[in-house]
Amino acid sequence: MAGLGGQPVFIMSEDAERQTGEDAQENNINACKSVAKAVRTTLGPKGMDKMMVNSVGDLVVTNDGVTILDEMDLDHPAAKMMVEVAETQEEEVGDGTTTAVVLAGELLKQSEDLLDQEIHPTVITKGYRLAREKSNEVLDDIAEEVDLSDDEVLQRVAMTAMTGKSAETARDYLADIAVQAVKGVAEERENKFVVDRDMIKLEKNEGASVEDTELVNGVILNKEKVHGGMPEKVDEAKIALLDSPIEVRETETDAEINISDPGQMKNFVEQEEEQLKEMVESIDQAGANVVLCQKGIDDMAQHFLAKKGIYAVRRVSSGDMDKLAKATDANIVTSINEIESSDLGNAGTVEQRKVGGDSMTFVQDCPEAKSVSILIRGGTEHVVDEIERAMEDAIGGVSSALRNGRVVGGGGATEVELAQELRDYADSVGGREQLAINAFADALEIIPRTLAENAGFDPIDTLVDLRNKHDDGETWSGINVTSGKSEKLFDEGVVEPQQTKTQAVSSASEAAEMILRIDDVISASGMGDDDGAGGPPAGGPPGGPGGGMPGGMGGMM
Structure with missing residues (x-):
């Protein structure tokens, strides 16, 4: 300048x-x-x-x-x-x-x-x-x-979303699961359906066929019970959700405890045990037979819970706690000593099951479930991952169709x-x-x-045929990728949410x-x-379009 x-x-x-x-x-x-x-x-x-x-x-x-x-x-x-x-x-x-x-x-x-x-x-x-x-x-x-009662149309939306992915071989079965999952969490507000997709949990585990994928009206936790003496299964579960540890709290200030003889040590340990026993007693008196804790559970507390026949899981994520609260209608409790029976949630069963070599906790058959889980199965890790992506697309499509109330x-x-x-x-x-x-x-x-x-069809011939059909008033005439002909695909189940297009x-x-x-x-x-791949080169993209992108992408173009 x-x-x-x-x-x-x-x-x-x-x-x-x-x-x-x-x-x-x-x-x-x-x-x-x-x-x-x-x-x-x-x-x-x-x-x-x-x-x-x-x-x-x-x-x-x-x-x-x-x-x-x-x-x-x-x-x-x-x-x-x-x-x-x-x-x-x-x-x-x-x-x-x-x-x-x-x-x-x-x-x-x-x-x-x-x-x-x-x-x-x-x-x-x-x-x-x-x-x-x-x-x-x-x-x-x-x-x-489209509305909540149109199961057939919603299943078509789910199947269309999954078409072309690894899940296509079992898409009828998976589409039904996707629709039921969305309907399980859908809520009607002011004549509109609201679907919180976060309330649909996808848990995956390889080692079985795709057809073994299942829907649970509740929550699946990739966690096992904390003590071998606890029951494997609890029927008519009364569930306590805790976001505080079942442990003896450390003092907020630095303090030293001088112990001069074994008797004092014994008293100190007994006092800690008594505190833990009081916590477990509070849970038991409230009527809980299942405890799902967001934080830790002391080894001694695990022992007391097992003696009471209470099933317990620790280190549950905050997201899963929210889903559990929605599914079981429980209150998340911060102070264990103030827990009441009204804070407890309900589930038909809580059980530990072996899935593909891993122990998982199934909280299922919840009477008012507003949170559901899908356990995705497949032969290998890559298959399971791709089926998970297909299910996410299907759930997203069905949710969008319900929210918007329109399909194309x-x-x-x-x-x-x-x-x-x-x-x-x-x-x-x-x-x-x-x-x-x-x-x-x-x-x-x-x-x-x-x-x-x-x-594998000629795009020009296909497009000319489609244009002619639409000129004749066939609004839903699309390309049948199997035959290459223009057909009314809407009637044959190829349906997408309007919001996808908008x-x-x-x-x-x-x-x-x-x-x-x-x-x-x-x-x-x-x-x-x-x-050398950071910004756009001064002289334009070298060797073809897309200058400035990593060389590793070249094999994909």
């Missing part, structure tokens, strides 16, 4: 890198397209899996979009924004992460042509915003209603219908914005195109708009000094 008398004035460190204008836009768009390309082949029932190996050799095999992006450890700042799209989709809906990322990448790809035509990024972002708002209106018009068709049907409506809408919009709206419509069709490609369109559009408005990228000095 020129200063007085032509003397340059430096406002940034010499090590800092800066990209401006078209170079910055091109680099950001290429990075985001690379991320979308990396996950694109995982979309749909015929999508492929990715094998992710981290620096210490841990292995993940999955086709779950958000898991892949988390494991990729991206460095490029624009690429990280694509990860945020997936994470937002996962948090809000629980499914549709790959759709959101692929759509965001395609919106940016379509914007390249518009930028080449000298259309200003502000005009493109305005057109995308109008298209997003119109898409949400259309989704509200075409969506079908899958198989690309919704995206093609939105594209048709947007093209009609673009004709009514004046100015260059209509070009951006048409580009948005073209981008939406990346979903059916990708579904066709991943299934969130994917909104997140992808907003991310694309934000990236398009960036015309200056300044990388601080020292970024990427270790491996």
Whole structure:
């Protein structure tokens, strides 16, 4: 920068890198397209899996979009924004992460042509915003209603979410578990269903078949009883939840105890035992026959509890304590000496069972359970992990369908219908914005195109056939990935929550708009000094798109 008398004035460190204008836009768009390309082949029932190996050799095999992006450890700042799209989709809906990322990448790809035509990024972002708002209106018009009594539709939503994952072989059975789990925690408030997904606990253990997965109306604790003399099973359990230790409290101040003879030592030990015995007596008098403690239980206290026939577990996590309180209707007690029978919760049985070599505590058959657990089984650790991700998607999809009360068709049907409506809408919009709206419509069709490609069918022929069906008024006509034909998949069980689509369109559009408005990228000095992959290189991405991302990702593109 020129200063007085032509003397340059430096406002940034010499090590800092800066990209401006078209170079910055091109680099950001290429990075985001690379991320979308990396996950694109995982979309749909015929999508492929990715094998992710981290620096210490841990292995993940999955086709779950958000898991892949988390494991990729991206460095490029624009690429990280694509990860945020997936994470937002996962948090809000629980499914549709790959759709959101692929759509965001395609919106940016379509914007390249518009930028080449000298259309200003502000005009493109305005057109995308109008298209997003119109898409949400259309989704509200075409969506079908669903409620808690529609078990068949909810099961279809769960099965659609699991299709293409390892759980597909037992998806009918698993979908029923997912629906029952969500219905078990759903609460109606002000004519709307509220589903707290945190109240559905997934516990996994390898060593059996997928069909051995089970739903428990209560909570499964990966803990065993603290003393061998305690009962293995307690029927009609009265449960005390404690968040204080069953131990002798240490004094708050530093103190010394001088013991001069064995008699004093004996008295001291007896006093400690008496304190522990009083604690156990308080629990017993309240009527509890099961104690679940968030903190420690002294060895002597364990002995006294066992003599009373009380089943006890220690070091229960705070999250599990909340679930137990919801499931058993118990109060979490802080002061053991003040425990009353009204604080106790109820369960049909509490028992210790051996599951795949591990001892677990099952708190089940709770009469008013508002917390449930799913014990996921599978042959190997990697299978169990992938089934867990599939169940999370299914639970997220069913929860979203209930919360929103609306569902739409899958198989690309919704995206093609939105594209048709947007093209009609673009004709009514004046100015260059209509070009951006048409580009948005073209981008939406990346979903059916990708579904066709991943299934081995010609994407152009498939898309033409779909467009013709939608022109004839078949709103839910989507691609059958088995036959390659356009069919009314909604009637055949390919159903998704409306929120999956609204969130994917909104997140992808907003991310694309934000990236398009960036015309200056300044990388601080020292970024990427270790491996040279920290920030966007000054001359654009070397050797292809996605500059600035780790080399380990190259094999996935």
